[in-house]
Amino acid sequence: NAGVMQNPRHLVRRRGQEARLRCSPVKGHSHVYWYRQLPEEGLKFMVYLQKENIIDESGMPKERFSAEFPKEGPSILRIQQVVRGDSAAYFCASSPNPSSYNSPLHFGNGTRLTVT
Amino acid sequence: DAKTTQPNSMESNEEEPVHLPCNHSTISGTDYIHWYRQLPSQGPEYVIHGLTSNVNNRMASLAIAEDRKSSTLILHRATLRDAAVYYCILRDVAGKSTFGDGTTLTVKP
Numbered sequence: 001n002a003g004v005m006q007n008p009r010h011l012v013r014r015r016g017q018e019a020r021l022r023c024s025p026v027k028g029h030s031h032v033y034w035y036r037q038l039p040e041e042g043l044k045f046m047v048y049l050q051k052e053n054i055i056d057e058s059g060m061p062k063e064r065f066s067a068e069f070p071k072e073g074p075s076i077l078r079i080q081q082v083v084r085g086d087s088a089a090y091f092c093a094s095s096p097n098p099s100s101y102n103s104p105l106h107f108g109n110g111t112r113l114t115v116t
Numbered sequence: 117d118a119k120t121t122q123p124n125s126m127e128s129n130e131e132e133p134v135h136l137p138c139n140h141s142t143i144s145g146t147d148y149i150h151w152y153r154q155l156p157s158q159g160p161e162y163v164i165h166g167l168t169s170n171v172n173n174r175m176a177s178l179a180i181a182e183d184r185k186s187s188t189l190i191l192h193r194a195t196l197r198d199a200a201v202y203y204c205i206l207r208d209v210a211g212k213s214t215f216g217d218g219t220t221l222t223v224k225p
Binding site for chain 2: 106
């Protein structure tokens with residue numbers, strides 16, 4: 001399966017712990033996007049990254065959240081000191097080329113984070 | 117970001133055509149119109165996209181208004197497997213894509 005791979009599928013954390021969500025894009029894709037989806041709601045943009053660069057993080061909370069997409073390895077969305085309000089499904093998408101707005105987004109099946 | 121508006125929900129009968137509308141009155145000249153759908157507990161799935169001309173693929177057709185301020189996703193024969201939330205989004209030159217709340221399509225047998 002050459003699609004976007006996200007792991008883990010389900011993650012349970014206690015309040016105050018750290019959550020690390022991983023996303024491996026489609027092979028050859030250099031653009032990664034992270035979205036958050038609360039129950040019964042649509043997807044909210046968080047951050048857009050290219051290899052080693054954050055292009056747009058306007059949707060990501062300023063505190064406790066960070067994202068990276070290193071030269072080698074998956075993209076990581078990191079949430080420090082999680083709170084109950086962070087409970088949501090987090091989706092990663094990738095696209096292939098510099099003219100990314102003309103390319104479909106390929107989504108993974110998400111990581112469902114539950115904070116207890 | 118240019119926004120899209122869609123009806124919250126629509127119903128269709130199985131094997132009948134479905135027309136899902138989307139308004140995007142603030143679209144800019146270089147924004148592409150994309151459609152995705154999401155089944156429960158899954159990530160969104162690409163359906164179709166276009167810029168100005170109508171588009172067809174194996175899943176659906178996309179009809180784009182001449183002024184580009186609206187578009188319609190057409191499923192020619194709805195099946196039960198087409199029941200999903202359908203999102204119409206605009207992708208700009210910066211690559212960022214903003215999703216709305218989508219249209220929940222119910223298909224009745």
